[in-house]
Amino acid sequence: MKDVKNSTGALADALSKLATRPPGLGNRGLSGINGAFTGYLGYGFNQLPWLLGALGSTNTLTEAASEVDDSGMELALLRMSGPRLQAAMSGAQLLAVWVDFLDLSDVVLRQCPAYSVEKLMVDMHRVQGMVEPSMEALASADPERVEAAAIALPELMGQLTREFQSIREGARVAMERAGQAMAVAQLVEMLTMVSAMKLTLPRLPPAAPAMLGVGLVVNSNGVMMGSQLVVSAEWVEMMRRLVQAGVLSVSAVSAAVRIHAGVMMAQANGDLPKGVREALGNGPEVRGMHETGRAGAGMSEPPQHHVLPREFREWFEKRGFTGDMDIDQFCVRMERASHEAIHGGGDWKLGRTWPGEWNRMIMEALQDAESKAGRMLTRNEILKNVAKRMRDYQIPMKFIPWRGT
Structure with missing residues (x-):
C-alpha cells in the first residue's frame, strides 16, 4: 500500500508539472496548441481520485482487520481488501504508462515540428481508447471486473509498448525526412531520457513464446531477475502468503510478475507460467486456482x-x-x-x-x-x-x- 501510494503521489506530481509547463516555440507543448491536448492531461488527473479512494478503502479494511478479535473475521476482512489493493496496484501501473505517453507527446510537440499535430492527436486518442476499458474496470471496484482487467494487463502492456515505439520511431523518421539530421540524435536521446517507459514497460516481447520459468531466477543476493530487474525475493514471499490467504488471486499476481519480467505472451489454456507456480510455492492451493466465469461451469448464480x-x-x-x-x-x-x-x-x-x-x-x-x-x-x-x-x-x-x- 505504501509503495502504491508513493507511486500515485509521484504520478500526480508529474501530471502537475506537465500541465503547468509553459508552451515552447510556436505555442507547442501539452499546455499549448490552443488546449488541444489538455483533455489527455485531464484524463490522467481524473484517475487520481479513484486510485486514492481504493487505497483509502484498503487501509480502512486492513485497520478493521487488525482490530477485530476473531482470526476468521480478520482474514475475511483482509480478503475484502484484496480487490481494492489489486485495483490500486494495476491502476497505478497503467496510469504510469499514460504519463509516459504524455511525456512522449510533450517532447514530440516541442522538439519535432515535422511530426503532424493532427497525427499525434489521433495517436493519443487511439492509446486512450486502449487504456480506458481497463481503467474503467479497475475503477469500478467490482471484484470480477478488477480481476479480469488485472489478468489482461500483460497483453495490454505489450500493445502499449508497441504503440510507444511506433510514435517514437515516427517522430525520428519525420525529422530525418525534414532534413533535420543533426537534430535526430538529440531528439532520440530526449525521448529516451524523459520517458519512464523503460521502467514501467518492458521491452518488446520476443517473436517466440517465452516461459517465465526460463528467464526468472534468483541470484546470489536474493533478487529475482528476468529479462529486466524484477522484484525482490521478499516481494515474492509476500505475494505467496497473500495468495494462500485468498487476499490476492494467483492469476493477478502471475500477471504482475509477467509484466515486471517482460514476459507479455499469453499462456496457453490460462495456465500459470512454471516460474510463477514455483515462486508461489506450487502447492495445491496454487495448482487449484484457475480462471472461471462468474457462473462457473454454466450454472446459475448462487443467491x-x-x-x-x-x-x-x-x-x-x-x-x-x-x-x-x-x-x-x-x-x-x-x-x-x-x-x-x-x-x-x-x-x-x-x-x-x-x-x-x-x-x-x-x-x-x-x-x-x-x-x-x-x-x-x-x-x-x-x-x-x-x-x-x-x-x-x-x-x-x-x-x-x-x-x-
Whole structure:
C-alpha cells in the first residue's frame, strides 16, 4: 500500500508539472496548441481520485482487520481488501504508462515540428481508447471486473509498448525526412531520457513464446531477475502468503510478475507460467486456482445472503457500519437450498417465526449482548459475535459486495 501510494503521489506530481509547463516555440507543448491536448492531461488527473479512494478503502479494511478479535473475521476482512489493493496496484501501473505517453507527446510537440499535430492527436486518442476499458474496470471496484482487467494487463502492456515505439520511431523518421539530421540524435536521446517507459514497460516481447520459468531466477543476493530487474525475493514471499490467504488471486499476481519480467505472451489454456507456480510455492492451493466465469461451469448464480440483515441497516450504521464497512459489503454466496434453510425454508413470513432463522437469531444475539454490556456494541464486538454464528451455521466467511440480485 505504501509503495502504491508513493507511486500515485509521484504520478500526480508529474501530471502537475506537465500541465503547468509553459508552451515552447510556436505555442507547442501539452499546455499549448490552443488546449488541444489538455483533455489527455485531464484524463490522467481524473484517475487520481479513484486510485486514492481504493487505497483509502484498503487501509480502512486492513485497520478493521487488525482490530477485530476473531482470526476468521480478520482474514475475511483482509480478503475484502484484496480487490481494492489489486485495483490500486494495476491502476497505478497503467496510469504510469499514460504519463509516459504524455511525456512522449510533450517532447514530440516541442522538439519535432515535422511530426503532424493532427497525427499525434489521433495517436493519443487511439492509446486512450486502449487504456480506458481497463481503467474503467479497475475503477469500478467490482471484484470480477478488477480481476479480469488485472489478468489482461500483460497483453495490454505489450500493445502499449508497441504503440510507444511506433510514435517514437515516427517522430525520428519525420525529422530525418525534414532534413533535420543533426537534430535526430538529440531528439532520440530526449525521448529516451524523459520517458519512464523503460521502467514501467518492458521491452518488446520476443517473436517466440517465452516461459517465465526460463528467464526468472534468483541470484546470489536474493533478487529475482528476468529479462529486466524484477522484484525482490521478499516481494515474492509476500505475494505467496497473500495468495494462500485468498487476499490476492494467483492469476493477478502471475500477471504482475509477467509484466515486471517482460514476459507479455499469453499462456496457453490460462495456465500459470512454471516460474510463477514455483515462486508461489506450487502447492495445491496454487495448482487449484484457475480462471472461471462468474457462473462457473454454466450454472446459475448462487443467491447472495446479507450476513447483517438489511432491515436493520440503520441499527448497524449507528454502530459504525458505513462507507467501506457498509452492511452491503458483508454478503456471501450460498447454495440456494442452504440460503432458504437459514431463512426458514424459503418462506419469508414463516421464517421470521422460526427461532433459528438467521436474521431473527443474529439480531436477538446482538441485542442481548448490548443489554448485558449496558451500551452500544462496537463494530468489532458485532463482527466477533457474527463470526461465531457464521461458524455455527457453517456459512463461509468469504464476503462479497451486494449486487442487487
